[in-house]
Amino acid sequence: MAKHTIVIENIQFINHNVLQLKCTKPNGLSFTPGQAVHLFIENTSASTEKGAFTITSLPMQHHLEFVIKVYPSHNGTTDKLKELRVGDTLGMDDPYGYIHYRNQGLFIAAGSGITPFLCIYKNLAKQGLLNGNKLIYANKTTADIIYEKQLSEWFGNNVNHILSEEKTDKYYYGLIDKTFLKNAIEDFTQDFYLCGPPTMMDAVIKSLQELGLHKEQIIAEGMGS
Numbered sequence: 001m002a003k004h005t006i007v008i009e010n011i012q013f014i015n016h017n018v019l020q021l022k023c024t025k026p027n028g029l030s031f032t033p034g035q036a037v038h039l040f041i042e043n044t045s046a047s048t049e050k051g052a053f054t055i056t057s058l059p060m061q062h063h064l065e066f067v068i069k070v071y072p073s074h075n076g077t078t079d080k081l082k083e084l085r086v087g088d089t090l091g092m093d094d095p096y097g098y099i100h101y102r103n104q105g106l107f108i109a110a111g112s113g114i115t116p117f118l119c120i121y122k123n124l125a126k127q128g129l130l131n132g133n134k135l136i137y138a139n140k141t142t143a144d145i146i147y148e149k150q151l152s153e154w155f156g157n158n159v160n161h162i163l164s165e166e167k168t169d170k171y172y173y174g175l176i177d178k179t180f181l182k183n184a185i186e187d188f189t190q191d192f193y194l195c196g197p198p199t200m201m202d203a204v205i206k207s208l209q210e211l212g213l214h215k216e217q218i219i220a221e222g223m224g225s
């Protein structure tokens with residue numbers, strides 16, 4: 001049984017397969033930027049679909065926002081989420097999760113792995129503390145990039161996009177491998193924030209450690225499928 005019930009106030013696609021949800025916020029709910037919740041969809045078949053999703057709105061805002069990548073082929077939670085409408089309700093449990101901002105550093109994300117960082121960036125930007133942080137963001141194609149324009153406004157030249165399935169003059173092509181990291185990292189003493197699918201996480205952590213990083217420097221959270 002979910003702890004809270006929230007109501008959808010707005011639901012829209014912000015790119016070809018990413019939904020943005022704006023929902024009511026339970027009174028007194030507190031969380032730190034980067035934390036996630038479990039959202040529950042009460043199905044007609046009495047079964048409940050559940051998924052973990054990060055809050056992308058700021059703790060002081062009066063609503064909750066989520067940015068959710070939809071996987072129609074999985075026929076699961078995200079596929080059912082896209083069918084919901086304004087006024088529909090969702091169950092929600094209390095915020096949880098390890099990912100948090102510590103010091104200026106390099107963020108490395110892939111796909112929906114950017115979502116735990118969106119609230120952190122909003123919070124830092126609000127305090128004028130975003131400058132100096134950098135971002136490497138991996139996606140398959142330009143069309144898959146979440147918040148492309150906003151990231152460019154926040155980071156300017158400090159965001160490096162890398163695409164694995166599209167060659168453009170605008171962004172790097174390939175995967176975030178050891179050579180790419182060696183060329184992209186200027187300061188090996190800073191903090192590193194990492195979020196993405198398990199395979200990407202394992203490969204990047206291995207490369208970072210081979211480049212001499214201590215695991216204490218890495219703040220990471222896996223993203224399920």
Ligand SMILES: Cc1cc2nc3c(=O)[nH]c(=O)nc-3n(C[C@H](O)[C@H](O)[C@H](O)COP(=O)(O)OP(=O)(O)OC[C@H]3O[C@@H](n4cnc5c(N)ncnc54)[C@H](O)[C@@H]3O)c2cc1C
Binds near residue numbers: 036067076221222223
């Ligand atoms: C802490 C945390 C925070 C997260 N925050 C976000 C967020 O803010 N935004 C976001 O978009 N995602 C986020 N995720 C990831 C998100 O939880 C999953 O992507 C989502 O729950 C997957 O839902 P689904 O539609 O694939 O269906 P599910 O209901 O998870 O799965 C349905 C079926 O699909 C199958 N399946 C799952 N993965 C695959 C696959 N790769 N290939 C084939 N079949 C598969 C399952 O086995 C299952 O049978 C987060 C994950 C974690 C752990």
